[in-house]
Amino acid sequence: MSFTVKGKKALVTGGTRGVGRGIVLALAREGVDVITCYRQDGELAGSLERELKEIGGQHAVVRADLTDSEQVTALLGECESRFGRLDLVVNNAAAISHIPYGELPIEEWRRVVDTNLTSVHLVIQGALPLLGAGSSVVSISSKSIEVGIPLRAHYTATKAALLGLNKSLAKEFGARGIRFNVLSLGMIYTEAFDAMPAKQREQMVERYSGMISLGRLGSPDEVAGAVLWLAGDLSRYVTGAVVPVDGGIS
Template sequence: MRLNGKTALVTGGVRGIGRAIVLDLAKAGANIVTCTRQGGEPATTLEKELREIGGEHHVATADVTRPQDIDALVGECERRWGRLDIVVNNAGAISHVPFAELTAHEWHKVVDTGLTATAMVIQRALPLLGEGSSVINIGSKVATVGLPLRVHYTAAKAGLIGLTRSLAKELGGRGIRVNLVAPGPVETEAGVPDDVRERYRRMIAIGRMGRPEEIATVVTFLAGEQAAFINGETINVDGGI
């Protein structure tokens, strides 16, 4: 799967699944602008890895819930390349709160990051997207099964399914594809308690949690020409949970 010369914007690309996506796209030949809300060591080490891979890349500091930060992020892509071929909306937020105690502030923090910002990034990037472009939203398996204590997170991820389907129909005539990747439980650098890992192991048909790289390869596939007739789809990457 080669993406030589393609340009990509990946939100939330410094840690976990987002970082794996950035690195996989870069290895496939894409030039990338990505972002994090905070700099620090993860951003620094990502920049180093990207330099070793080669290509034109930039790690920005941006909060995608702020319209001015979205403008700056997409503006950076426009300044560098004048176009975008790939947009990956990975930025998200999560917290664990009983519904009876869920505040409006906490609701908006999670929904605005995971759903509203995705719509706003796509809208702002639209003038840079042309025939053959691919938009990939990162959802979650929980969108269709639900989880206690995560009503706001589940609602945001479920909203991404509708957003993806509607935009696929609205933008398909312009040659812009919009798809969603829905990961199941994935091991990241944050680590997973042994009891949780064991519970997931029993729930997942393949007998283990996923790895960020296994999500990233699906994103890279959807970004390329091999997926040219896939549009409006939700692809579950969950090991058969």
């Protein structure tokens, strides 16, 4: 068995910021050709394109609203036309908000469910013709599903649903050699922390670090390491699994 993933073709949703961006760049550095998508225009998409160009390879950063089935079809058409196949799909795009459950509008419930769950279904179902034996589908979930988080019932529900979807698909498509796994993330330090007021950021980092066995928050690169493992032959007998990437949080 070999660690190398060079030459593989990947789709990573929500790849212009945070964890998704870390995954995209790590894959590109290891020789994977990557297509990623974003929903809203902004500098992040342009800066990612420039970074990918410097790394080299066949990459594309595409605008797509994954809650729109036609745009998902177009995105997967881009994957087919550029690559002809997919070896890895990473379902990373997600929405979150903090609203008391008793005040949660149905529109916000639907927005989060459509972004975090229905879009994953649309991407996976649409990608099936491009996935062959040895391909890997990785969906990003959260450790919060094990404990629950006030004001995030809608978000937590969608992340928990990914586990059932994953287990079912692993069994349904195991005979085709397609693997389905979930990463359960703990506290990962992204630019969202940098956007906080300094005092709030320091308090949050200190609070969560005290709950983590390793004594610190994780990084997008460390999530990307788990994705790289699930993308390659070293994990070829791993499917239907939930892999914690959480530093031992409790």
